Amino acid sequence: MQGVKKRLLRLRLKMGRARPTFRRLNTLKLKRVDEDRWRKPRSIDNKIKLCRKGYPPLVRVGYRNPRVVRGLHPSGLIEVLVYRPEDLYGLNPSLHCVRVAHVVGRRKRLQILEKAKTLGLRVLNTVGVET
Numbered sequence: 200m201q202g203v204k205k206r207l208l209r210l211r212l213k214m215g216r217a218r219p220t221f222r223r224l225n226t227l228k229l230k231r232v233d234e235d236r237w238r239k240p241r242s243i244d245n246k247i248k249l250c251r252k253g254y255p256p257l258v259r260v261g262y263r264n265p266r267v268v269r270g271l272h273p274s275g276l277i278e279v280l281v282y283r284p285e286d287l288y289g290l291n292p293s294l295h296c297v298r299v300a301h302v303v304g305r306r307k308r309l310q311i312l313e314k315a316k317t318l319g320l321r322v323l324n325t326v327g328v329e330t
Contacts, residue, residue, distance in 0.1 A: 203267070204267060204268060204275050205275065207265045207267050207268045208268050208271070208273065208275050210265060211264045211265060211268050212273070214262075214264060215264075218262055219255075219256045221237050221255065221256065221257075221258050222234055222255040223236060223237055223238050224238070224240050224245065224247055237258060239258070240257070272296055272323070274296065274321075276294060276295055276296040276321065277294055277295050277296070278295075278296055278297075278298055278323070279295050279296070279297055279298070280298050280300055281297050281298065281299055281300065281303075281311055282300050282302070282303060283303075283307065283311070284307070284310050284311050284314045287311065287314050287315055287318055287320060290318070290320055292318065292319040292320050292321070295320065296320065296321040296322070296323055297311075297315055297320050297321065297322045297323065298322075298323045298324055299311055299312075299322065299324055305328070308328055309328065312325060312328060
């Protein structure tokens with residue numbers, strides 16, 4: 200299973216690089232329309248909806264990532280958001296990695312980092328914290 204997951208993570212990375220940027224309708228013409236926010240085209244005459252040549256691509260199911268690796272961290276581990284040191288119990292170091300919530304203060308963050316180190320868990324956001 201580990202080899203399959205590794206192969207699918209590489210495939211996900213390759214698919215992400217090849218995936219087009221989906222544009223909202225009229226973002227090329229109108230400055231007030233935010234191009235980052237996708238809205239489904241809804242009109243019988245809409246050329247993007249009809250997938251006409253020369254128009255931006257439409258969001259489709261075929262652009263999705265493989266189901267096994269969907270939502271995983273690039274390392275292949277499941278990300279777990281942690282607010283307190285007690286949240287670390289029951290996590291498996293070979294399956295889970297830890298991200299400390301941004302609302303956690305410095306003192307509790309240091310406690311979480313210390314506990315994660317003893318349990319052998321990988322912490323993703325340790326930047327700016329001196330241990």
